[in-house]
Amino acid sequence: MKRKTFETSVTHVALVTLSCLFIFPFLWLLDTAVKPISETMKQPPVWIPSKFEFGNFWEAINYGSDKVGYIPFLVYAENTVMLAMLVVTGTVVSNAIVAYSFARVRWWGRDLIFAVTLATMMVPFPVMMVPTFTIFKYLGWIGTYRPLWVPAWFGSAFSIFLLRQFFKTIPFELSEAAKIDGAGEWTIFRSIILPLSKPALSVVALFAFMGTWNDFMGPLIYLLRQETFTLSLGLEFYHSKAGGTQWNLLMAATSIVILPVLVVFFFCQRQFIKGISITGIK
Amino acid sequence: MMRRKEARAGFLFALPWLFGLVAFMFYPLLMSLYYSFCDYSALRSPVWVGGDNYVELFHDEVFWTCVKNTLIYACVSLPLSMVVAIGLAMLLNTNVKGMTVYRTIFFIPSLVPMVSLAMLWLWILNGDYGVLNTALGAIGIKGPNWLSDVAWTKPALILMSVWGVGNAMLIYLASLQDVPTSLLEASELDGANAWQKTRNVTLPMISPVIQFNMVMGIIGSLQVFAIPFVMFPGGTPARSTYFYATYLYDSAFTYSRMGYASAMGWILFVVILLLTLVALKLSNRHVHYGGV
DSSP, X not given: OHHHHHHHHHHHHHHHHHHHHHXXXXXXXXXXXXXXXXXXXXXXXXXXOSSOOTHHHHHHHTTTTTSTTOOOHHHHHHHHHHHHHHHHHHHHHHHHHXXXXXXXXXXXXXXXXXXXXXXXXXXXXXXXXXXXXXXXXXXXXXXXXXXXXXXXXXOOHHHHHHHHHHHTTSOHHHHHHHHHTTOOHHHHIIIIIHHHTHHHHHHHHHHHHXXXXXXXXXXXXXXXXXXXXXXXXXXXXXXXXXXXXXXXXXXXXXXXXXXXXXXXXXXXXXXXXXXXXXXXXX | OHHHHHHHHHHHHHHHHHHHHIIIIIHHXXXXXXXXXXXXXXXXXXXXXXXXXXXXXXXOHHHHHHHHHHHHHHHHHHHHHHHHHHHHHHHHTTOOTTHHHHHHHHHGGGTSOHHHHHHHHHHHTOTTTOHHHXXXXXXXXXXXXXXXXXXXXXXXXXXXXXXXXXXXXXXXXXXXXXXXXXXXXXXXXTTOOHHHHIIIIIHHHHHHHHHHHHHHHHHHHTTOOHHHHHHSGGGOSTTTTOOHHHHHHIIIIIXXXXXXXXXXXXXXXXXXXHHHHHHHHHHHTTOOOOOO
């Protein structure tokens, strides 16, 4: 029994030390974000600001609103939210419908196409970057949000996989009973499967939201004008523009970009972890 | 009659994806193969030039620099991340108090936008006021110039990648929780110590997940893009942080050499396929599909 207590305390010490290492960059981020500019540039660093400048957040949002190098932070935020909503809606609707077909309807070639679908997850995005760009250019969509959200309405391999696994666990007797009552596939999907699948659907929605919020390469390729940028892209702009970087403001801006992701995570922890562990199940 | 009606419904339901699969997967894949044999700038239509792009790539010094950088990054960051992720997952799997809090702390870095991570680390690694070097100085180590010393830029990126192992860690944790306690207890009765239990019971039991994470890690690390792109514009200093995907992006959109970029894309695709196959083949011997 002695040995057990020893082992537990070693584990505890290790966990606490590692947690400190992992969390420290974020504490430093927040710490810098509320410092006066003079205290960000001291060596050795000022650990606790002499004055908590919460106004930094406000200033970061309105950076340069009276100057040429104006960065429309709130516009970025609005763009990102709008884009995320379109992507999330599209992802949930399309993948639910498609996954239903793969999970619960029998049709010729279904399993083969599903296998192909899984295999496509291995294709690296860079290999398709140029032709995809060409397609959207041909459609005249460069500089608009369409290349970023329209594809979401046609399904994605990962979400189909995730939802299919879940739909398969719903007892097939339910469908059979409904069929005897004369219900078609659409009715079964709408009134039986969907209401029972809220946890899985919210996982898919969550991933879609995070994916859009964090996406950098997509907006970088397709968005041209600054007033259409998303937060991820705008933040980079912020860095390059705020010449002679004002680290406290940059860190304040960074915190604001990170915040929604953390809030969403804290409210949906369980779904999140469930979703990620499903990924590992082959 | 019933069956045919069902099949038709199934096909209709799958239609959005069938379209998506063709329009956003098969077509781009084939077209990029075609473009890779073309001289193709954004302004002109593609002109067939045979294998010129591939020949040029072979002689392109920048290309080989990027290949080298990417391989170094992947070869160090991947094994290191795997060890750290498994280690953290094992620590968390010990029924300690406050497990959810620790789990959240380890997971957060892999949750937040890459660009914000890049900004945050630019600040932490900053040459003049960077807090990491101050901390190292406090324990008597003179910290290097992480952002401007050619020898230290890649270690900086690798350090960041290890910090972001949360995703893999959660997958390991989930699989560790499925290892039957009866097996562990049995080996304990046989007098196995902690290391022997890990080596002979736990690791074999989670080996399919290790293999899965390894394959995903290969695919991901060869495509590293956002963080170096933001932190080291143009792969500075001295192209030490110029990676495969960054060069590919620049070829396509900065130099408007779409055919050249497509050739790079196809090389990456084939390399990923081969590496994955090799990795699966080599590791299959060690992967144990236990009867759980």
